[in-house]
Amino acid sequence: MSYDRELSFEYNNPTKIIFGENSVKDIGLEVDNLGGSKALIVTDQGVTQAGLVNRVVEALGRRYVGTFDDCVQDSGFKLVNDAAEFARTKGTDILISVGGGSVIDTAKGISVLLREGGQLQDYAGVQMLNRPQTPHLVIPTTAGTGSEVTWAAVIKNEERNAKETLLDYYLIPNIAILDPTMIAGLPPQITAGTGMDALTHAIEGIHAMQRQPIADAMALHAIRLISEYLPRCVENGDDLFARGQQMIAATMAGIAFGNAQVGLAHAIAHSIGALFGVPHGLANGIVLPHVMLFNLEDCADRYALIARAMDLDVRGLDDLEAGRKAAEAVWQLTKTIGLTQKLRDAGVPEEGLTEAAELSMSDASIIYNPRMVIDAEEVLAVLKQAW
Numbered sequence: 001m002s003y004d005r006e007l008s009f010e011y012n013n014p015t016k017i018i019f020g021e022n023s024v025k026d027i028g029l030e031v032d033n034l035g036g037s038k039a040l041i042v043t044d045q046g047v048t049q050a051g052l053v054n055r056v057v058e059a060l061g062r063r064y065v066g067t068f069d070d071c072v073q074d075s076g077f078k079l080v081n082d083a084a085e086f087a088r089t090k091g092t093d094i095l096i097s098v099g100g101g102s103v104i105d106t107a108k109g110i111s112v113l114l115r116e117g118g119q120l121q122d123y124a125g126v127q128m129l130n131r132p133q134t135p136h137l138v139i140p141t142t143a144g145t146g147s148e149v150t151w152a153a154v155i156k157n158e159e160r161n162a163k164e165t166l167l168d169y170y171l172i173p174n175i176a177i178l179d180p181t182m183i184a185g186l187p188p189q190i191t192a193g194t195g196m197d198a199l200t201h202a203i204e205g206i207h208a209m210q211r212q213p214i215a216d217a218m219a220l221h222a223i224r225l226i227s228e229y230l231p232r233c234v235e236n237g238d239d240l241f242a243r244g245q246q247m248i249a250a251t252m253a254g255i256a257f258g259n260a261q262v263g264l265a266h267a268i269a270h271s272i273g274a275l276f277g278v279p280h281g282l283a284n285g286i287v288l289p290h291v292m293l294f295n296l297e298d299c300a301d302r303y304a305l306i307a308r309a310m311d312l313d314v315r316g317l318d319d320l321e322a323g324r325k326a327a328e329a330v331w332q333l334t335k336t337i338g339l340t341q342k343l344r345d346a347g348v349p350e351e352g353l354t355e356a357a358e359l360s361m362s363d364a365s366i367i368y369n370p371r372m373v374i375d376a377e378e379v380l381a382v383l384k385q386a387w
Helices: 023-033 045-049 052-063 077-089 101-116 188-207 213-235 240-260 264-276 280-298 300-309 319-336 350-360 364-368 376-386
Strands: 016-019 039-042 064-068 094-099 136-140 152-157 162-167 175-178
Touching: 016 023, 016 240, 023 052, 023 094, 023 136, 023 175, 039 052, 039 101, 045 052, 052 064, 052 094, 064 077, 077 101, 077 152, 094 101, 101 136, 101 152, 101 162, 136 240, 162 264, 162 364, 175 240, 188 213, 188 240, 188 264, 188 280, 188 300, 188 319, 213 240, 213 300, 213 319, 264 280, 264 350, 264 364, 264 376, 280 300, 280 319, 280 376, 300 319, 350 376
Parallel strands: 016 175, 039 064, 039 094, 094 136, 136 175
Antiparallel strands: 152 162
């Protein structure tokens, strides 16, 4: 494993992680340990309709004060501000997010507003907070975003029609409960898309400009697990062992990119998600192989590590060819799990590619890409390849 600069880094992972089938039953004890007594569940209507919220309510018992289940695919500032006002009416002193990335990020925003007041727009940026926020416990219902262990919240700015990122160590949730039974009913396409989100986190964590050895270890093992178990999860959602391994991988990938950052794939995914409503994991899965090829000559040695983590036979190949095989294997994985492979099939119009490229240039993720992106024309070329 090589590093092309003098190495210094910070590694941060404060979240307590609880893993196991039916571990959601432990939530009452964990709420007590955090000093909470009035727990609000933050979720979406799909999770409610699936019956998963009822399990959490039962486990919370007397600590439960209500549910906010109006979260949407890309929660915006107004929704988060309204949710925080609802939380205040319930006397909320601890948040339980039950859902995927948008739900978790919504709860992160609520945690800030309950403690600090104001509007969430006031806190957009990096390290805007100076004290711990409202306690937040996460129960993921997807295995992809890693938001249960990250310092980021991605919220849509409706006025700009763009996604904005809040980055702050005080946003990191206190506890994550990883219960495979909570994702057993996840449909194959959502399983595939969120799984590719996790793989993108791991791969971009390996190549990002802030890469570092502890995050590398997390990312490489996440890649191993996803390569082996994501196809099994898509094929048979009731395979709780595979579901559990994918959950662990998604959380490890979250820890990895939370320390190392991401890159161009996320910048593009954020942009086409904001402009055209493409789900984040699907967007990442489509563009990731093309971004890897774009970056290849600048980080071939890193991609060779990925090839080995994916158990590819790269004996006798130089790093460049091994890295190319890694990009091809990522593309093949999306095919194996039945994921849409072209932006045009995901609802992105060809005439919208230029706007998406320009918006990507203003996304914070692009700063950490291993190959410096000079202008929007370079991003447009990647988008055209993915289209």
